[in-house]
Amino acid sequence: DAGVTQSPTHLIKTRGQQVTLRCSPKSGHDTVSWYQQALGQGPQFIFQYYEEEERQRGNFPDRFSGHQFPNYSSELNVNALLLGDSALYLCASTKGTSRTNEQFFGPGTRLTVL
Amino acid sequence: AQSVTQLDSQVPVFEEAPVELRCNYSSSVSVYLFWYVQYPNQGLQLLLKYLSGSTLVKGINGFEAEFNKSQTSFHLRKPSVHISDTAEYFCAAHQAGTALIFGKGTTLSVSS
Numbered sequence: 390d391a392g393v394t395q396s397p398t399h400l401i402k403t404r405g406q407q408v409t410l411r412c413s414p415k416s417g418h419d420t421v422s423w424y425q426q427a428l429g430q431g432p433q434f435i436f437q438y439y440e441e442e443e444r445q446r447g448n449f450p451d452r453f454s455g456h457q458f459p460n461y462s463s464e465l466n467v468n469a470l471l472l473g474d475s476a477l478y479l480c481a482s483t484k485g486t487s488r489t490n491e492q493f494f495g496p497g498t499r500l501t502v503l
Numbered sequence: 504a505q506s507v508t509q510l511d512s513q514v515p516v517f518e519e520a521p522v523e524l525r526c527n528y529s530s531s532v533s534v535y536l537f538w539y540v541q542y543p544n545q546g547l548q549l550l551l552k553y554l555s556g557s558t559l560v561k562g563i564n565g566f567e568a569e570f571n572k573s574q575t576s577f578h579l580r581k582p583s584v585h586i587s588d589t590a591e592y593f594c595a596a597h598q599a600g601t602a603l604i605f606g607k608g609t610t611l612s613v614s615s
Contacts, residue, residue, distance in 0.1 A: 433605070437601065
């Protein structure tokens with residue numbers, strides 16, 4: 390049983406460009422959350438998708454957008470990249486929307502903005 | 504104010520010694536509390552969680568944590584650490600909905 394997978398593993402972009410990160414949830418999971426982890430910091434919640442809709446959003450600008458597909462996989466898009474967007478982007482999946490359900494994290498995508 | 508505060512950014516310890524990683528939470532978060540571990544170049548792995556019931560929670564790899572409502576703390580402990588426990592540890596809670604809010608992390612360095 391594959392866990393949460395993310396692609397690509399690493400990515401290098403320049404300021405102003407756009408990037409798309411991808412996440413496949415653990416089998417049986419239908420809810421996907423995205424987190425940004427800057428160097429030396431804890432992860433920060435970006436947004437969560439359930440039933441193909443953004444269900445909850447953290448304090449991130451509109452440059453950060455996402456999508457969830459019918460197979461529950463998800464994309465994170467970031468437009469007009471800034472140097473400060475350099476971080477590890479983590480995807481987490483869970484089944485349903487109960488707080489008691491464990492969130493499983495993927496290995497992350499390391500984004501470097503030059 | 505930080506909703507989840509990890510009081511130590513780095514904790515160096517010798518192998519086989521006990522360790523405690525401290526975490527305090529504020530009233531703005533739920534009392535569903537978690538400890539995650541992150542090994543180098545990897546994602547987060549759940550060590551243990553407190554949802555309700557017994558205030559002493561046992562997790563994987565010999566770790567345990569105690570929920571203390573009066574002190575708003577959820578400290579992580581292990582009686583005897585191994586070199587392989589060297590990693591970053593994060594305390595987390597639900598702030599709104601199912602979004603997790605994390606502390607800044609504690610680097611546990613175990614040496615021989």
